[in-house]
Amino acid sequence: MTGYNCVLVAIDLSDEAITVLERANNIAANHQATLHLLHVVEPLSLAYGGDIPMDFTGVQEQLQQQAEEGLRSYAQRFGVSPERCHLLTGRPETQVHELSEKLNADLIVVGSHGRKGLALLLGSTANGVLHGASCDVLAVRVG
Template identity: 45%
Template sequence: MKGYSNILVAVDLSDEAEQVLEEAAALAARYQAEISVIHVAHALTFYGDFPYYASPLDSELYNQEEIRKILFKELDKLAEPFDITRGSIDVRFGYPPDEIVAKAKHDHADLIVVGSHGRHGIRLLLGSTANSVLHHAECNVLAVRIVES
């Protein structure tokens, strides 16, 4: 089996994100690889206490830097048990598959690790982030099957 030296882990902020990081951290330890994390958010703002997703074209509706700070805080908590520091975490806004593939290419990642819920039927036909990353990445992609709690 090929060794890896630069692993990119794409996470959302769901309860299952830790499962994806656990798998990636185990591979990074096995191959003594560098590990980095990316989280891609859509343009986000808050309406009262509720998150509201807006088009990136509506930049006046949200403050990306404020949202970025909130996301970094959550990602820091998620990554801390795996000894992943802020310098290895990236937060981007946009279409997740495109941003993940672009980050992997820019950083010369040789493996992307993403979560997959293994959906079937119409959800499969509509596509998923994992599926799109798999078909567009220039490196290997590991889809970690999410175990629902």
């Protein structure tokens, strides 16, 4: 097996992200690969589908600012340089796939809650990443 050269870890900035980052960081270190961090902020308009006639601009800006701070904090903790930190907006699965292609990543690491039943049928971000990726995907069990 050839080693990994570029590892992309997609995190949600929760406390569980540390477990995912530790795993990705260890893999990157063992393979002497570059580690890229990604967080995707979902637009509130996607979450609510435009059903609520409200202006979410202020809330969206606040979410973006909190995400920047959170991503910066995790990057510092794991020694990831700012140019390898990516904060994007959109659907998480789509953004992960597009960035992994752009970076020519050969491993994507995501967290997975291992849901069953209805939650599994509805899908999850980890499942979406897995089924559209052009490289290896590691789903780290969290929660």
